[in-house]
Amino acid sequence: MTSLAPTPAPVTTTTTIPVQRDHRRPGGRPSGRLPHEPRPVVRFRRSRPDLALCAVLLTLILTVQGWNITRFPSLSDDEGTYLAQAWAVQQGHGLAHYTYWYDHPPLGWIQIAFLTWIPSLFSPDNMTVATMRFAMLAVSAASAVFLYVLARRLFLPRWASALAMVLFGLSPLSVVLQREIFLDNIAVMWMLLAFCLAASPNRHLWHHFAAGIAGAASVLSKETMLLVLPALLVTMWRHSHSDTRKYAVTGAVTACVLIGLAYPLYALLKNELLPGPGHVSLVDGITYQMSRPGSGSVFDTASGSHGVFQSWLYYDRVLPLGGLAGALLLLATLRWSITARALAGPALVVAILAVVASRPSGYLPAMYVIQALPFLALVLAGGAASIAHGVLRKGVDRERFRIPMPARWTVAVLLAVSAVAYVAPRWYDGNHDALTVDANRPYRQAAAWMKTQVADPANTRALVDDALWLDLVHAGYQPGDGAIWFYKADLDPAVTKTMPHGYRDLDYVVASPTVRRDAPDLPNVRAALEHSTPVATFGTGEDRIEIRKITGGVR
Amino acid sequence: MFISLFVAAVSLVLFWMAGFTLWWQMHAWRTPETLAATRFDAPTEASGLSFSLLLPARHEQLVLEHTIERLLESSHQDFEIIVIVGHDDPETAEVAERAARRDPGRVRVVVDTHEKKNKPRALNTALPQCRGDVVGVFDAEDQVHPELLAHVDHAFVSTGADVVQGGVQLINFHSSWYALRNCLEYFFWFRSRLHLHAAKGFIPLGGNTVFVRTDVLRAADGWDPDCLAEDCDLGVRLSSVGKKVVVAYDADMVTREETPGTLVSLLKQRTRWNQGFLQVYRKKDWKQLPTWRQRLLARYTLATPFLQAFTGVVIPLNVAVALFLDVPVGIAVITFLPLITAMVTFVFEIVGLHDFGTQYGLRVRLIHYLKLIVGGPFYQVLLAGAAIRAVWREHQGRNEWELTSHTGAHLPGAGNSIREDVLQ
Numbered sequence: 001m002t003s004l005a006p007t008p009a010p011v012t013t014t015t016t017i018p019v020q021r022d023h024r025r026p027g028g029r030p031s032g033r034l035p036h037e038p039r040p041v042v043r044f045r046r047s048r049p050d051l052a053l054c055a056v057l058l059t060l061i062l063t064v065q066g067w068n069i070t071r072f073p074s075l076s077d078d079e080g081t082y083l084a085q086a087w088a089v090q091q092g093h094g095l096a097h098y099t100y101w102y103d104h105p106p107l108g109w110i111q112i113a114f115l116t117w118i119p120s121l122f123s124p125d126n127m128t129v130a131t132m133r134f135a136m137l138a139v140s141a142a143s144a145v146f147l148y149v150l151a152r153r154l155f156l157p158r159w160a161s162a163l164a165m166v167l168f169g170l171s172p173l174s175v176v177l178q179r180e181i182f183l184d185n186i187a188v189m190w191m192l193l194a195f196c197l198a199a200s201p202n203r204h205l206w207h208h209f210a211a212g213i214a215g216a217a218s219v220l221s222k223e224t225m226l227l228v229l230p231a232l233l234v235t236m237w238r239h240s241h242s243d244t245r246k247y248a249v250t251g252a253v254t255a256c257v258l259i260g261l262a263y264p265l266y267a268l269l270k271n272e273l274l275p276g277p278g279h280v281s282l283v284d285g286i287t288y289q290m291s292r293p294g295s296g297s298v299f300d301t302a303s304g305s306h307g308v309f310q311s312w313l314y315y316d317r318v319l320p321l322g323g324l325a326g327a328l329l330l331l332a333t334l335r336w337s338i339t340a341r342a343l344a345g346p347a348l349v350v351a352i353l354a355v356v357a358s359r360p361s362g363y364l365p366a367m368y369v370i371q372a373l374p375f376l377a378l379v380l381a382g383g384a385a386s387i388a389h390g391v392l393r394k395g396v397d398r399e400r401f402r403i404p405m406p407a408r409w410t411v412a413v414l415l416a417v418s419a420v421a422y423v424a425p426r427w428y429d430g431n432h433d434a435l436t437v438d439a440n441r442p443y444r445q446a447a448a449w450m451k452t453q454v455a456d457p458a459n460t461r462a463l464v465d466d467a468l469w470l471d472l473v474h475a476g477y478q479p480g481d482g483a484i485w486f487y488k489a490d491l492d493p494a495v496t497k498t499m500p501h502g503y504r505d506l507d508y509v510v511a512s513p514t515v516r517r518d519a520p521d522l523p524n525v526r527a528a529l530e531h532s533t534p535v536a537t538f539g540t541g542e543d544r545i546e547i548r549k550i551t552g553g554v555r
Numbered sequence: 556m557f558i559s560l561f562v563a564a565v566s567l568v569l570f571w572m573a574g575f576t577l578w579w580q581m582h583a584w585r586t587p588e589t590l591a592a593t594r595f596d597a598p599t600e601a602s603g604l605s606f607s608l609l610l611p612a613r614h615e616q617l618v619l620e621h622t623i624e625r626l627l628e629s630s631h632q633d634f635e636i637i638v639i640v641g642h643d644d645p646e647t648a649e650v651a652e653r654a655a656r657r658d659p660g661r662v663r664v665v666v667d668t669h670e671k672k673n674k675p676r677a678l679n680t681a682l683p684q685c686r687g688d689v690v691g692v693f694d695a696e697d698q699v700h701p702e703l704l705a706h707v708d709h710a711f712v713s714t715g716a717d718v719v720q721g722g723v724q725l726i727n728f729h730s731s732w733y734a735l736r737n738c739l740e741y742f743f744w745f746r747s748r749l750h751l752h753a754a755k756g757f758i759p760l761g762g763n764t765v766f767v768r769t770d771v772l773r774a775a776d777g778w779d780p781d782c783l784a785e786d787c788d789l790g791v792r793l794s795s796v797g798k799k800v801v802v803a804y805d806a807d808m809v810t811r812e813e814t815p816g817t818l819v820s821l822l823k824q825r826t827r828w829n830q831g832f833l834q835v836y837r838k839k840d841w842k843q844l845p846t847w848r849q850r851l852l853a854r855y856t857l858a859t860p861f862l863q864a865f866t867g868v869v870i871p872l873n874v875a876v877a878l879f880l881d882v883p884v885g886i887a888v889i890t891f892l893p894l895i896t897a898m899v900t901f902v903f904e905i906v907g908l909h910d911f912g913t914q915y916g917l918r919v920r921l922i923h924y925l926k927l928i929v930g931g932p933f934y935q936v937l938l939a940g941a942a943i944r945a946v947w948r949e950h951q952g953r954n955e956w957e958l959t960s961h962t963g964a965h966l967p968g969a970g971n972s973i974r975e976d977v978l979q
Contacts, residue, residue, distance in 0.1 A: 205585045206578070241587035246906050248584075254902040258895050262888060269877070269887045 041201040042152040053162055054148050061144055061169030066137050067435050069179050070130035074439035074543070077514045078367070079129045079181040080466030081485075086113035087127055087470060090120060097479050098492055102272070102285025105263050107220035108183030115139075125474045128447075129467050130440060132181060139185050140178045144169045146192035147374045153199040153239075154342045154378070156385055164381035167323075168374050172430025173316035177370050179434075183222040184370035190218035191225055191232070192374055195345065198236035198252070208236055208248040212255030219256075220263055223289070225371060227356055228349050229256070235345030294361035305357075305364040312369050315430055318423050320369065323376025326383030327351055339389065343382040349375040384419075388412060442539035446510055447471035449536050449547055454508070458482065461555070462508035463489055463528055465515050486515050490522040503528040504554045511546040559886045562876050566890045569866055569873070573896035575855070581903060583747035583804075593750045595803040598709035606634035606704055607687035607769065611667075611677040612695035616646040619695045623654045623662060626693070631704035635661050637684060639677040642668045671955070674762075675778035675785035682777045691766045692786075693810070699764075700808045707766050707803075716801040717771045718793055720749065721764035722809035726915065728908075728923065732930040733821060733937065734814040735923060739904060742911045746804050752794075752856070753802040757841065757849050759832075759856065760790030760800070764810040771798060782838075783954060784831020791835050791853070795843045806914040822941055829860040829945030830954065864942035867935040870894060901931060 044050050086109040088097040095106045115135040120127040147168050151161035168174055178185055197211035215232050218225045233249070240248045267273040267282040275281045296303025312320055327350035330340040340347070353372045357364055391412045395403070450472055454460050457476035463486040464472055469479075477483035481498055486509070488495040499505040502524055509515070509528040519526045532548035539545055583593050608626060612619045619638070626636055638651040648664065655662040667680045678692065689711065693699060703721060710719045722745040728738040745761070752758035765786065775792055778785040794800055815821040835841075841853035855862075870893050876882065877890035908927055912919035948954070 202586050205581055243587050243590050244584045246910065247581065247903065250902060250906045251581075251899070254899055258898060262891075265891065266884060266888065269884050 043201070044149050044152060050148075050152065050158065050161075053158065054145060054165070057148070057162055057165050057169070058141060058144055061165070062137055062141055064170055064431060064435070065140055065175055065179055066134070068437075069133045069137070071438040071440050072434050072436075073176050073180065075129050075443050075467035076180055077466045079133075080469055082109045082112055082183060083116075083127070083129050083132055083181050084466060084469050084485075085109040086116060087120075087473075089113035090117060090127075098485065098488055099280060099494060101280040102267065102282045103288070104183060105220040105223055107217065108186050108222055111186055111221065112181060128470045128474065129181060130443075133179055136179060136181055136185060139189050140169065143178075143185070143189045143192055143374065146189065146196050147377065150192060150196045150199060150374075151378060151381065153196060153201060154346070154382075156339070156342075156378075156382060160381045160385035160388075163384060164374075164377045167319055167380055168377035170427065170431070171316045171319040171373070171377075172427055172434060173312055173319055173369070174373050175431055175434045176315055177367065177373070182367050182370060184224070184367045187218045187222035187225045188371055188374060190214050190221055191228055191371070194218060194232055195235055198232055198345075199239045203239065203241050203244065203248070205244065205248050205251060208240065209251045209255045211236060212252035213259050215252075216256045216259035219260060222371070224368070227352050228371065231345045231348040231352060234348055238341070238344060292363040295364050297360045298358050298364065305362075308364050308366050308368070309357075311366065316427070318426065319373065319376050319380065322383075323350060323372070323380045324354060326376075326379040326381075327354070329383050329386070330379055333386070337386055339382050339386045343379055346375040346378040346382070350379055387415070391415070439543075442543065442545040443468060443512075445538040446512075446536075446545045446547060447475070449538075450477075450508070450510065451475035453536070460507045461505065462510060463506060463515070463525060464510040465512045467514075468510060468512065486525050487518060487522055489524040489528070496524070499524065501554050503531055503550060504552060506550050506553065507555060508532075508550065509548050511548055513543055513545075558876075558880065559882045562873065562882060563886050563889045565869065566873055566892055569869060569893035570896055572862060573866060573893050573900070576859070577896060577900050577903070579748055579751050580743050580900070581747065582751035589750075593746070593802070593804050595706040595805050595808060596709060596713060598705045602708050602712045604633070604689055604708045604711055605687040606631065606689050606691055606708075606766070607685035608634055608636045608691045608693060609639060609678055609681050609685075610636055610693050610695060611639040611674055611681075612647050612651065613641055613644055613672065613677075614647060615695035616650045619647060619650045620654065622693070622695055622697060622699075623651075625701075626699055627658060627661065628701045629699070629704045630701050631708060633687075634704060635663060635686060637663050637665055637681045639665045639667055639681050641672050641677075642666050643672075673780070675782065676780045678785075679777045679780060682772065685769055688769055689766050690769050690772050692763050694763045694812070696812070697763055698811045700810075703764075703808050703810075706805075706808060710801055710803055711766070711768070714801050715799065717768050717798040718760065718790070718800040719766045720753070720758070720760055720790075720800060720802045721766070722746070722804035722806075723761050723764050724806075724809040724811055724915075725814050726811050726917075727813045728911070728917070728919075730814065731818075732926045733818060733934060735908075735926050736930055736934045737814040737821065739907055739911065739927070742907055743904075745802075745809070749802045750804070752852075753800050755849060755852055756794055756797070757844060757853050757856070758790045758794045758800045758802070759784075759787035759835070760793075762786040765789075767793070779838075781954070782831055782834050783827045784835060787828075787831055788835045788838070788840075791857075792840045795840050795853075797845075818937070822937060822944070825860075825938065825941035826944045826948065829942050830949050832857045832860060833945060833949050834954070860938065860942045860945065863935075864939035866893070867939045870897060901928065904931075 085096045089095060089110055090113045094100060100106065112135065115138060116127060116132050144165055148161050148165045151164045194211045194214035197207045197214060200207035211232065215229055236249055236252055264273060264282060272279055272281045273283065275284050295305040295308065298305045298309050300306055327347040330343050330347040331351060333340045334344065350372060357368060392408050447468055450462065458478065460477060461482055461484065462472065462477065463484050466485055469483055469485060472483035473479045484495060489499060490496065506528055509532055511529060515525065519529055528550060529548065531552055532550045534546040535549045536547040537544055583590050610622065623636060623638065640648040640651050651664045655664050665681045665684055667677045669676045707719050707721060710716060723741065724745060725738040725741045728735045749758065771793065779788045782788045790800065815824050836857040841850060844850045844853060873890045874894055877887040904927060905924055908919055908924065
C-alpha cells in the first residue's frame with residue numbers, strides 16, 4: 001500500500017539529487033564572520049605555472065643534491081646507525097640488531113627501511129650507507145615540494161615561493177645535510193606536510209586532523225620536532241575559520257596526541273615503559289637524552305655548541321643568519337605587514353629553535369639545524385617578499401611625494417642584483433665541493449680490504465664504526481658479534497659477555513676518526529687500539545682509517 | 556597466529572566502521588562552507604506556497620492549546636492547522652474544538668476512528684483533507700518558531716525541493732545524564748549527519764518539522780500505517796525514487812523538544828526506532844537507489860543501531876585481548892585502532908557539547924562534561940540493550956506501538972500519553 005513502486009511517472013523524474021544550496025551565490029547568507037584578510041586561494045595541482053616552476057626547480061635541486069652524493073660529505077656514524085637499524089627492521093630482527101633501548105622513537109628508521117626496501121631486494125649488498133643516500137633524495141624532493149606548496153598556501157607570490165624552495169634545496173648547508181641519512185630530514189618532511197595541511201585552503205576538518213597526524217609522525221621520526229608543534233598550532237589557528245575552528249583544532253590536537261601515544265603504548269605492551277631490573281625502558285631512554293652532558297653556550301667561543309654553530313656557518317651564512325634576520329623582521333612587523341602575519345607560524349618556529357639553541361647549557365647536536373632549514377628559507381623568502389612589496393607597492397596610491405615606478409624598479413633590481421652577487425660566489429664554492437670532493441675514499445678502501453684480505457670473515461671479530469658496519473655484514477661477518485659497533489664492546493652487556501678476555505677476544509679494530517675520538521671513554525676500545533698494530537692505512541692525517549690487527553689475542 | 560589474524564581483522568573492520576560513522580557525524584563541520592550551507596536561507600520576498608500543518612494529539616490536552624496558539628503566531632500568510640484527535644479521547648478533542656471555534660479559518664479538527672491507533676494512521680486520516688500545497692507535521696508538544704514557515708516556504712521555492720526537513724532539538728541536557736547524551740545525539744544528527752544524507756540522496760526523515768509537497772505525499776500513499784518508524788520509512792521511500800530532500804538547521808529556528816522522562820521510556824522509544832529501522836530495512840524500498848554507494852549507505856544507516864550495539868561490546872573485548880593475551884606487538888597496536896577512533900569521537904562530543912551550549916545560549920558546566928564522559932559507556936549499554944530488545948521483539952512479531960495498550964487516559968500524571976517520547 002505504501003510502496004511507491006506502482007505509482008506512475010512523476011516519482012521517477014529525477015534520480016540524481018542536486019547538491020544543497022550554495023551559500024556563495026548572490027542572496028545567500030554569508031558564512032558568519034568573513035575573514036578580514038584576502039585569501040587568494042592557490043590550487044597547486046591545477047596551476048600549470050606553479051607545477052612547471054616547481055618541476056624545474058626540483059630537477060635542479062635533485063641534480064645538485066644527487067651528484068656525487070656517495071662521496072661527499074664523509075660518512076657519519078649516525079647514518080650508519082640508522083641504516084643498520086633499518087636493515088634490522090627489513091631482516092625481521094625487530095627495531096635494531098642490538099637491543100633497542102628507546103634512544104629515539106623508531107618511526108624514522110622504519111621509514112628508511114621502507115624507502116630502501118625495494119632497492120635492497122634487487123641488490124642486498126648495496127644496503128650500505130653511501131649507496132642508500134640516494135633514498136634520501138626522495139625525502140628531499142618531497143620536502144622541497146611541500147615547502148613550495150606551503151609558501152603558496154601562506155600567500156607568498158610565486159617568485160618568493162620559488163626563492164624559498166631554492167634557498168632550502170640549494171644552500172650548501174642544506175645540500176650537505178640533506179644528503180645524509182638523518183632522521184631529522186624525514187621528520188622535516190612530515191612537519192612540512194603538517195604545515196601544508198594546517199594551511200589547507202579548504203580549511204577542511206579532516207585536513208587539519210591529518211595535520212595533527214603528520215605532526216605526530218614527525219615527532220615520532222625525530223623527537224626534537226616537539227619544539228615545532230606550538231608553531232604548527234598557531235598556523236592552524238590562523239588558517240581555520242572561526243565557525244569551525246573549535247572542531248578543527250581540537251581534532252588536530254587529539255589526532256596528534258593519540259598517534260603520539262602509540263610510542264608509549266608500544267613500550268607498555270612490551271613491558272618496557274618504566275625502568276626495572278634486567279630490561280631497557282622508555283623512561284630510561286628519555287632520562288638519558290635529557291641528561292646528555294651539555295655542550296655549552298653558543299656564545300662561548302670555547303664551547304662545543306659554538307663549534308657546531310661555526311660548522312653550520314662554514315657551509316653557508318646566508319640561510320641561517322639571513323633566515324634569523326628574516327624571522328626577527330617578520331615578528332617585529334607583525335602588526336603592519338600582511339606577509340608577516342601569514343608567516344607567523346614559520347617565524348615562530350625559527351624563534352623557538354633559536355631560543356632553545358642559545359640556552360646556556362644543554363646539548364646542541366650537529367643535525368639540530370636541519371629542522372630549522374625549511375622555515376629559515378621560508379621566512380627569508382617572506383622577508384624578501386615583504387621588502388619587495390615595500391619597495392614596489394607601498395604608497396603607490398599616495399598623491400604627494402609619489403615615487404615614480406621606474407625609480408622603484410631600479411631600487412628593486414639593484415637590491416636583487418646585489419643579493420645575488422653576494423650569495424652566488426659563496427654558494428658556488430660550497431656546492432663545488434659537494435659536487436666534486438671525494439671524502440669517502442678511505443672508507444671504501446677499508447671496506448674493500450676487510451672484504452678481500454681477511455681469510456675467514458664469518459669467524460672474525462672486528463670493532464668498526466656504524467658507518468662501515470653494513471659493509472662488513474655484507475662481506476660475511478656475523479652481524480652483532482662478528483662485526484661489532486665499537487662502543488657496544490663497552491656499553492652493551494650482551495656484547496661484553498662474549499668478550500671475557502676484553503680486547504684479546506677480538507681480531508681487528510677498524511680505527512676511523514669516530515673510533516679514535518670516542519676511544520678515551522671506552523676502556524675496551526681503548527685497549528684494543530693500544531694492543532694492535534696497523535696492517536693497512538687509508539688516507540692521511542686526522543681523517544685516515546687504519547685497520548689494526550690485535551696483538552696478543554686469544555683467538 | 557590464527558587468533559592474531561582474527562583479532563586484527565575484527566579490529567580493522569571495527570576501525571573502518573567507527574571511522575566512517577565519525578566521518579559522517581562530523582559532516583557539517585568539514586569546511587566553513589559546508590557549515591554555512593546547512594542553514595536556512597533568509598526569505599527574500601513573500602512567496603506563494605500554502606501549508607497544511609498536521610498536529611496529531613492523543614491525551615495531550617495539557618500542552619495542545621499552547622502549541623496551537625504558538626503555531627497561529629506564525630508570520631506566514633497562508634496556512635491551516637489540522638488537529639487530529641482520536642474518537643476515544645474527548646479531553647483532547649475538546650481542546651482542539653475550542654481552538655477551531657476561535658479561529659475557524661485556520662484551525663480544523665479531524666477525528667481518527669481507527670480501532671488500533673498510532674501516529675501514521677492519524678496522519679493518513681488527515682491527508683485527504685489537506686488543502687495546502689505542502690503538508691507539515693508537528694507533534695502536540697512542539698515549540699515552533701514563528702518564522703519557520705516563511706523560511707521553509709523560501710527553501711521550497713528557491714531549491715525546488717520535494718521535501719524540507721527542519722531541525723529538531725532536545726534541549727533539557729541538564730535533566731539527567733542520559734538526557735545530556737540524548738540531546739547531543741539530536742545535535743549531531745540534525746545539525747550534521749542529516750545534511751550528509753540529503754547530499755547523498757538517501758535520508759531517513761525525522762518525525763516532525765518535516766514538510767512534503769502534498770502531491771508527492773499523496774502519490775506515495777502517505778505514511779506506512781504498520782511501520783514503527785513511519786518517518787524514517789517515508790524519507791527512505793521518497794529519497795529512493797529520487798525525490799529532492801533539503802535539510803536546514805538554524806539554532807534559533809529548530810523545533811524544541813524534551814527527552815523522555817525516564818530511562819525506561821527512553822529505552823522503549825529507542826527500541827521502537829530500532830525496530831522501525833529494521834522494518835524499513837526489510838521493506839527493501841532502498842534497493843531502488845540508483846548507485847551501489849547509496850545502497851551501501853542505506854544498508855549501513857538502517858543497520859547502525861545493531862552495529863553500534865556490536866561495537867559497544869567488541870571494542871572493550873578487543874582491548875582486553877591486546878592487553879592480556881600473548882599476541883605480537885604489531886597486532887596489539889592494531890587492536891587499539893577502534894579504541895582510538897572511539898576516543899576521537901569522544902573528544903568531538905565534548906566539543907559538540909560546548910558548541911551546543913554556545914548555539915543555544917545554555918550554560919554548560921564542568922559537571923556536564925564529566926557526566927558526558929562518565930555516562931558514555933553506560934549510554935552505550937542502553938543503546939545495545941535497545942538494539943537487542945528490538946531484534947527480539949521483531950523476531951517475536953510484536954510490532955505494536957509500545958505503551959499504547961497499557962498507558963491510557965486512566966493514568967494520571969506522568970504516564971498519561973500515547974507516546975513515550977512526549978513532554979509532560
